[in-house]
Amino acid sequence: MSRPRSIASSIRRWSGVGRRRRAVVAACIAGLGLGSLACPATDSAAAASGPIPVACPAAMTGKATCYTGQDAQGAYYAIAVPNKWNGSLVMHAHGGPDLGEGSDPDRSVGDLDRWSVMVDQGYAWAGSSYRRGGYGTRMAAADTENLRRLFVEEFGKPMRTYVHGQSWGGNVAAKVVEVYGSAKHGPYDGALLTNGVLGGGSRGYDYRVDLRVVYQYYCQNHPRPTEPQYPLWEGLRATSTLTSSGLRARLQECTGFASAPHERTALQQRNLDDILAVTGIPERTLESHLRFATFTFRDIVHTRLGGRNPFSNQGVRYSGSHDDKALNAGVERFSADKTAVRDLSYDSDLTGKVAIPVLTLHAIDDPTAFVEHEAAYRDSLQGAHRAKNLVQTFSRESEHSGLSNSEYANSISTLDSWVRTGKKPTPKSIAASCPAFDDTYGTGCFYDPGFYPDSYASRVNPRPGGLRWPAMTAAQEEIWSRYDGVGIAH
Numbered sequence: 001m002s003r004p005r006s007i008a009s010s011i012r013r014w015s016g017v018g019r020r021r022r023a024v025v026a027a028c029i030a031g032l033g034l035g036s037l038a039c040p041a042t043d044s045a046a047a048a049s050g051p052i053p054v055a056c057p058a059a060m061t062g063k064a065t066c067y068t069g070q071d072a073q074g075a076y077y078a079i080a081v082p083n084k085w086n087g088s089l090v091m092h093a094h095g096g097p098d099l100g101e102g103s104d105p106d107r108s109v110g111d112l113d114r115w116s117v118m119v120d121q122g123y124a125w126a127g128s129s130y131r132r133g134g135y136g137t138r139m140a141a142a143d144t145e146n147l148r149r150l151f152v153e154e155f156g157k158p159m160r161t162y163v164h165g166q167s168w169g170g171n172v173a174a175k176v177v178e179v180y181g182s183a184k185h186g187p188y189d190g191a192l193l194t195n196g197v198l199g200g201g202s203r204g205y206d207y208r209v210d211l212r213v214v215y216q217y218y219c220q221n222h223p224r225p226t227e228p229q230y231p232l233w234e235g236l237r238a239t240s241t242l243t244s245s246g247l248r249a250r251l252q253e254c255t256g257f258a259s260a261p262h263e264r265t266a267l268q269q270r271n272l273d274d275i276l277a278v279t280g281i282p283e284r285t286l287e288s289h290l291r292f293a294t295f296t297f298r299d300i301v302h303t304r305l306g307g308r309n310p311f312s313n314q315g316v317r318y319s320g321s322h323d324d325k326a327l328n329a330g331v332e333r334f335s336a337d338k339t340a341v342r343d344l345s346y347d348s349d350l351t352g353k354v355a356i357p358v359l360t361l362h363a364i365d366d367p368t369a370f371v372e373h374e375a376a377y378r379d380s381l382q383g384a385h386r387a388k389n390l391v392q393t394f395s396r397e398s399e400h401s402g403l404s405n406s407e408y409a410n411s412i413s414t415l416d417s418w419v420r421t422g423k424k425p426t427p428k429s430i431a432a433s434c435p436a437f438d439d440t441y442g443t444g445c446f447y448d449p450g451f452y453p454d455s456y457a458s459r460v461n462p463r464p465g466g467l468r469w470p471a472m473t474a475a476q477e478e479i480w481s482r483y484d485g486v487g488i489a490h
Contacts, residue, residue, distance in 0.1 A: 005299060009107040018285075027198045053067055053437070058111060058375070060112075060116050062083075064082055069150075074147070078111065088162065089126065089161045091162070091176075092144075093170075096167070097134060098133045101297055102133065103132060103133075108128060112125060114402075115164075117405045120409070135347075135348075136304065136489075138346075160189040162188070163176045174193060174377070175350065177358060189322075189356060190415045191359070192360075193359070193377075194361045194408070196362070196374075200348050201310075202471050203460075210295040231332070233297070234302065235293060282382065285368060299482045314463070316461045343486060350467070355389065356419075359414060360377065363397040363403060364451055368401075371453045372460065375458075377390075378390065392409070393431070404443040405443045410436075426449075428449040
């Protein structure tokens with residue numbers, strides 16, 4: 001069983017680094033051992049050579065030793081090793097994607113703070129900020145795997161390694177499972193996917209495609225008639241200077257979404273009612289979905305796919321408005337470029353080829369990654385004949401970005417027990433084990449063991465051919481992998 005190094009052996013680990021850096025590291029580690037929380041920053045070249053001890057988030061003070069650094073691909077990362085390490089590691093894949101040009105060092109540190117519950121449970125934790133912002137599921141999966149290898153080099157091989165992803169990070173972690181965890185004795189032992197975007201890229205954003213065109217039909221201000229026009233599948237034209245605050249102002253202008261109902265005009269209220277009814281998007285996340293369908297779509301189309309269109313709404317009939325006939329006659333229609341669909345699919349669709357235990361946890365009323373994403377993932381594993389490796393749990397919660405810490409602790413413990421014993425849990429047994437963790441965290445247990453999500457098509461208008469799962473088979477992935485240039489460049 002691997003154990004954390006002592007302070008002295010940690011100092012010796014950096015014996016190959018320059019004398020000045022060795023002195024800095026020794027001072028930092030010694031300071032941490034005495035309870036000091038501050039360490040000086042280092043340049044990226046030094047950080048790329050290995051982890052530097054830093055102050056842990058306040059919630060972890062006295063419980064762990066924390067490190068940050070930058071890997072050879074330019075991705076910043078954060079690591080925590082508990083003082084009472086159980087010998088196992090949780091690799092974290094963060095959500096988003098963030099749209100900054102480079103790797104954000106604050107992202108991994110913030111994630112460490114947010115997911116400190118894993119460290120509280122005795123697991124070492126490592127999370128990458130990814131080498132750049134913008135869309136790229138395989139890139140993010142590769143950076144997660146790169147960090148796992150770095151951890152092994154620095155701290156030794158863990159007894160067991162789990163990958164955890166939330167939101168888009170659920171898509172990333174699921175891709176890690178398929179790409180790096182499919183070998184019989186691969187480096188990953190299990191996966192925890194929470195509130196995951198598990199429909200993949202080629203279908204998982206269709207409801208935002210629908211929002212983009214339905215919004216414009218009613219609002220006609222994104223773009224305005226006086227502005228340069230562009231096809232709506234672009235999200236936003238490449239050279240536009242529109243900001244998030246500017247988009248918010250346009251949404252308010254059209255729907256009055258930020259105002260109390262009695263303060264809206266009759267037209268604003270009707271526009272809002274129609275948009276929400278047709279798209280099925282909750283009012284409280286309307287703005288965030290429209291931001292994604294604007295700025296992230298622009299990143300996908302212009303930055304990742306060279307201006308090609310991966311989206312389609314041909315054959316979709318919109319319903320629920322005060323005049324469906326007029327809506328369907330007037331909404332903008334477009335067909336996808338087949339090569340763009342191929343590249344987005346190869347990058348982010350899931351084959352269901354899962355060889356290790358996967359446990360999911362999803363809020364039933366998640367307003368961002370609808371719970372029907374779980375149906376897409378379930379159907380993908382069933383289509384790949386791998387459903388035996390999946391257990392799905394559902395919580396009567398209504399947030400996307402965070403679930404109960406009692407449930408997170410319960411989930412990682414359940415996954416670990418499944419891996420160690422080979423005994424597959426059930427939703428009922430998982431719900432029954434949660435109160436013991438709630439005694440510690442007091443954040444509640446909200447499991448609904450009897451919940452079963454309807455099909456993805458019950459929530460999102462299916463495109464022609466979109467009812468069969470997985471969206472990309474393992475055989476198709478293998479064929480595409482033989483050709484240079486397929487997918488999204490890292």
